[in-house]
Amino acid sequence: MSKQLLQPPRGTRDFYPEDLRHRTWLFDHFHAVARSFGFEEVDAPVLEHEELFTRKAGEEIVDQLYHFELHERRFALRGEITPSIARMVAARAGGLRLPLRWYSIPQCWRYERMTRGRRREHYQWNMDIWGEPGVSAEAELLAAIFALFDRLDLARGDVRIGLNSRALLEETLRGGVLNDRPDAFPALCVAIDKLEKIGPDAVMELLTDPQGAIALTTAHAKQVVDWLQLRDLEDAAGELAPDSRALADLRGLFELLDAYGLADRVEFDASIVRGLAYYTGIVFEAYDTQRKLRAICGGGRYDHLLETLGGPPMPAVGFGFGDAVIGELLSDRGLQPECPRRTDAVVFAFAATERPSAVRVATALREQGHCVELVLGDTKLKRALADADRAGAQRFYLVGPDERARGVVAVRDLESGEQSEEPLPS
């Protein structure tokens, strides 16, 4: 087998013990925050029918699916879990008590040319609320994201959330730009989302491409790009009808965030639209304040997704929070923990004749709830002690011929160096 095959597929990760301890540390925080907000964990297969993901808005996430045909069916590895969760909600709609508060930590896949160190798989913490139309749902999700940042010891000023509403944008465009083609709106948002990556000129090109799904006039496209510069909700308000529902929602959300003590950590930003076609209302993303990294997480309201899958109408809002960018940020800030290995005890038999006694010692300790490494081979004492140290062991149990004859096991506390003896279990 070639050297290359000793590596995982390009862009994917192996988790050696030290990697897995870090992953578990992060996931434990995801779990803890989700539970503290009353969310229940769910999961779905990493493999789905490709049709579940098929949307027509030029989304990166759909264009980059790992997909294949097997026995005349087309499958794909999920690029995100929301369509699977929507499928699960639709399958039991009517039997589920709303609102649902569901979370998951799925591994998600995308096949793209490898650039800028982006990987082909990541884990994504997802939290979704189904069945609640009001912004109280958005507020809970934003509060959960900040609760995570606080648990990870990120300084209050290190991370912010930018907030916008696609409904707000749609309202401003409804009268003119998109008057005759409301169906082009999702594709328009997907194009706008590329602003930071490709710049305003390239976005103008996408919006005005006469062969494209959007095909705006240059004047209309300019109007859209200008709107994206707004950073003050009251400036936007000036261009909207006084009874704007989208504006009322955003104002209501900021009021609620004040009760959460979060109003100063969230800011209006008209350029945030997110890259998923199915968002319909409020959208948001979290980023490091210095703007050195990509968005840490993103989400929004998607009130029509269930219907497009054949389910009943049901409002929904959620976010996805990958393990990649937060990992980079924690490393930059020196906040990645050490996560050393820990073992309660190592049990060592001096020779083969003492092995049955050592087995009894290990078994008794395990039955008492301890984590015990039993030295398996004919290892020298010195090496066994060094291994115990690497394993982060607290105590070292030794059975030699003398101990066995006296019916005891020698115990060394590896921190204090203190020695004692305990009776051998029968």
Add this chain to the structure above:
Amino acid sequence: MSKQLLQPPRGTRDFYPEDLRHRTWLFDHFHAVARSFGFEEVDAPVLEHEELFTRKAGEEIVDQLYHFELHERRFALRGEITPSIARMVAARAGGLRLPLRWYSIPQCWRYERMTRGRRREHYQWNMDIWGEPGVSAEAELLAAIFALFDRLDLARGDVRIGLNSRALLEETLRGGVLNDRPDAFPALCVAIDKLEKIGPDAVMELLTDPQGAIALTTAHAKQVVDWLQLRDLEDAAGELAPDSRALADLRGLFELLDAYGLADRVEFDASIVRGLAYYTGIVFEAYDTQRKLRAICGGGRYDHLLETLGGPPMPAVGFGFGDAVIGELLSDRGLQPECPRRTDAVVFAFAATERPSAVRVATALREQGHCVELVLGDTKLKRALADADRAGAQRFYLVGPDERARGVVAVRDLESGEQSEEPLPS
């Protein structure tokens, strides 16, 4: 979207909250046992290069891979994780302190025609010891399996482990049956493994097929099938050289198991060979004593796998323990736990004007470490109380106009019915 697409792909599972709680309950036991034996968790991608799995012994697990081509590379969803773990060991061989004690709980995939309720994915608890040639490693693994059974409250007599050694079989065949074709041995084991499923006549056919990889004479095949009937190690000993290494290993293992208090729960069974081509030595499987179900788990020694992947020689032994059969057994025995939903508190605002106060109550409780469901919409009190009951909530916090005016929140203990008041957090 069609009704069918509201379901996960055929043979795969969605995990709704109650399903996931059961999964977590079982996985927590897997984790606890592995840790108590000093094992470290690892993981690898569910997607691997297909070549990692390619072996030529007629194995079901290789024939049933989910595999596909993408951009001129062939990939497969893992059918088992051992080749991935072997790849990881080989990639760092030399830098790893032996023996390694590694475990994982990967989801594994197989594509087969659906029969007898077998699914196309399952989770498999894997424990492997790398770098220890002696049976002390096998003994630890068998003890871990029984530790799990005991944790799950299975009665001591409900489950047993059958034990054999491929080396023992190979020794008996070396002089005659396989004299000139030792390479046929893995395929021979894979064929023998089908004994219980297809019966001795069909196995005879596989062994004697002149076009097959094994192509024994009828007399030799008969000799093999007869050997499989042995259930007493001393009967087998009579047909082996007195200095048989395989025999000494099995006897040594039974002696060690006695020290673990497990000798009476393990029995020699010459028909157990397991269906994976790479096993070389001791093999074992656990089953319900009534033999109503398929094997609960299986494993064995595979001392040559690392070399076949291009790594250095390294002895290894491990087992895989799926989540399917143990689930059936626990259900049969009435040992599946209830796993109800639990929440510490539900917080309810009487009307929109009280919502900011309710938010403050929920936030304060969460900061104290409680799991709190905040009622989000304009819900009637009666319905909110019923929902709190379903959520398994212990306490119900209510803020109405009167409470808000007095700066308090009403607290009802949902178990005792006791009512009290607490000051509203500022």
